[in-house]
Amino acid sequence: MAAPVSRTILGGAEMTDRVVVPFEGPGAGVGELTWGQRKVWTLMEQAGTSMSMGGAVPVTDGRTVRDLASELRFFLCRYASMRARIRPGADGGLVQEVSGSGVAALGILDAADDGDPDLVARDLADRWEATPFDHAREWPIRMAAVRSRGAVTHVVVTISHVATDGGGIAVMLGELGERDPATGEAKNPASAMGPLELAALQRTPSVRRQSDFSLRHWERLLRSAGPRRFGPHVDRGEPRYRRGVFTSRALHLASKAVAARVGSSTSSVLLAAYAVAVARLTGITPALIQVVIGNRFRPGLADVSHPLSVNGLLMVDVADASFDAVVDRTQRASALCSKYAYYDPAGLEELRARIDRERGEAVETSCLFNDRRIGVGIEPPDPAVPPRDELEAVRAESALHWGEPFPRYLDKLMVQVGTALDTVELEFHVDTHHVSADEVTALMRDVEALVVGAAFDPALPTGVRPMPAA
Template identity: 50%
Template sequence: MSERIIVPFEGPGAGSGPLAWGQRQVWAAMVESDSSMSMGGVVEVTDRRTTGDFAAELRFFMSRYAAMRTLLRFADDGTVTQEVYGSGETALEVVDADGGPDPAAVAEALADEWRQRKFDYEQEWPLRMGVVRRGGAVTHVVVLICHIAADLGGIAVMMRELAGRDPRTGEPAGPYTADQPLDLARRQLEPASARQTAAAVRYWEAHLRTIPASMFGDPVDRGDPIFCRLRWQSRAMHLASDALCARLGADPAWVLLAAFAAGFERVRPGHGPFVAIGIISNRFRPGLRDVVSPITQDGLCVLDVAGVSAAEAVARARTASMSASKYAYYDPAARADLTERMIRERAEHLDLTCLYNDRRGPRPPAPGDPGPAPAETRVLAEEPLTFLGPKLMVTVEDVPDVVRMTVDVDTRSLSLPDLRTLLHEMEDFVVGA
């Protein structure tokens, strides 16, 4: 049995306007993948919160964040704009699992169904929320957010502010002072943003004139699976990275980027400088830390580690990482125009489909004596995918005590044996250093 609890909401910032830069990049990826790229999932409830409590949480999200009260509008010429509503209604889905399957399985089934079903961008709010009950008690909450409304950093803001509410009244700890999506889009039309875009275009152009046209050779049909996802982790790599960071005064992100470049050089030697598109949060920029809207954009990482020491490779990764971040905030249309122009001038296609996304946040200093490192390095899962846009995407997950990576690969461009070799070469680089 299921029901829907209607939840009214009201908030400031009603209006319409263009998509902000991060939204435009996300929308392009959603169109390419034919997916809402939804984020979220299932959380077990152990603190006796009721359906009323979750309805109040849903009202909080919808009222506080304009991104959750936004629908898309599509013009005949293909232009996409957004309309923010000042009030409306949404629904909390309630599913009773009495006498049937385990509530956890019911919750996972609901989350899977929501992931598979694209949002109706013109009619449906970009936040789906539901609870599963057994015996009248809530056992699980299911939340899915369309990527056009938020990125992982934005979801972290939402969770932090939810936890910071007044425990008696449920009111937020203070007013929402960050830009809402329409505010952000308006700021990106100002002269300072035009100068930021121009600087980014100069940086990208300097590299696009000289980098290898592709990190991959000609495609080879290796049969099924064409697209594959591999999840892999290494405790030894984590401990070695901590030790290397302490010795060099380096950031773990630089170490792993250097390892990726060095590993690729060992698998595909002589290809020239390593080139990857980094997924850059942009939340380090003034005024963007608490924005609830997608503000991640592509950054261009270029570094040559062939024949250099590990310390020098990490130093070059630092420079490449910082440059990629500095020039990853721009008008996506300007970058698209630049790429098309470079393809014409070079008379060859530029394949920028090696992606790197280090999702780890800041961590406290590692303890002086971590103890013996277990030898276990293992593949956690390997499964086929139905679609993959890039040819290789390495995502470093934000988990403690190990380096855990989710790697999506087009096996026509990089075979599974070569991918496994790449991961072990990355580990060897860090442990050996």
């Protein structure tokens, strides 16, 4: 590792210093983007950001600048997507160039002796998140050590979404933690499925057939769905694009009890409750929801770093049924949704445009759900539930917090389940011209009330009536 050199600009932020980190790795070459990368690139262009992932993490185990430089080198050497730069190709389309070797920089940012290093780290993370990557010239990972009085207090990491997704980050952190403590070598060989290899595989006839099967599933649902998910556009004079987090330990406990009784996962319980609550709010049934599918359950893709997540399409009838029945329906619909969430995104856009033309109306798919937890499986058959008075007391602790409004959002409502282990965090993004702030607040409370009620009543009805025939 080279010695520190003069200060530099990294990701638009001025560093106190830097360490040059050389790297080398397999998978070099030039080729097309994968389906996941192409989907993310389109979303990034629409949003005007790199949709970056990461943040500031306290360093409490005595790691040094040298240690963090070793970690950055590990990421760059092992994961070809961290060495990929994207630029226009000869035909005007996009290509990615994966480098077999090169150098990167670990930034070093010193807090003032009387300053707050936590604030310095959070400010850097915020600035990097707000600064788009120059994908043609910049490696898609930025990393810096924040120091106070010479000791490392935080590491700040920002990765462009076109290089990874939530599942990819979990792979990277898991394999980082499994390194040999003496040599720093990885426990297992690296995946041979780099982004160029996967893009080539996705051009083969067998994988193209999988895409065709998936698009036929989308076509069946899109042709049978009504055109709207929410009400008409209404400017209520409030900030349009908003986000917030609803936190509920009661929802965590109740969802586990319902899942254990029904024989499902808590993810299916939360998705079912979301579908019912939206139907109660809008009166529109059946529910049609885009669900983010990680796709790492597919053969050969478990350990890749580059983005695989795409949206699957789920339809579930929530009317005239018990909530337990809707959870069962949701679990079965989720299996189909996952199976058919592997497709060429250009083919999906062509399909949707054709269906809209033939119907003479656009079919909205602007209601989304994403469970960011990893490895959520079927609950064991132990339907124990805390006493009602205890659960109601826990429910009183639930809280909803609004974040700062943001300048642009591409859909109307999205709910993401956070990664907390002992509570449920529902992070929501909303276009208040279609779902008001009061309505989304009521919707979060309704999800909680529904699941808590169902924990004590297996026959609890959804209260949703079928829509009248057109």
